[in-house]
Amino acid sequence: MSSGLSEKNEETCIICNQVKTIGIHLYTSFICIECENDLIKTTTSDPKYKYYLNKLKKINTPQIFS
Ligand SMILES: [Zn+2]
Numbered sequence: 001m002s003s004g005l006s007e008k009n010e011e012t013c014i015i016c017n018q019v020k021t022i023g024i025h026l027y028t029s030f031i032c033i034e035c036e037n038d039l040i041k042t043t044t045s046d047p048k049y050k051y052y053l054n055k056l057k058k059i060n061t062p063q064i065f066s
Pocket residue numbers: 013014015016017018031032033034035036
């Protein structure tokens with residue numbers, strides 16, 4: 001069970017869908033540092049903002065529609 005070398009945590013970013021080791025956790029989801037930085041730079045008038053928002057919506061949606 002000892003895989004040794006490093007303790008890097010590989011997780012899949014919910015925005016770019018790539019496996020990354022550095023990023024932040026938002027609830028149960030993971031966002032890589034690149035996407036996080038991108039997100040910060042994106043203004044609400046940027047078309048990309050909608051795209052991100054859509055992705056983020058998935059995180060922010062607990063089971064309230066029951
Ligand atoms: Zn990412």
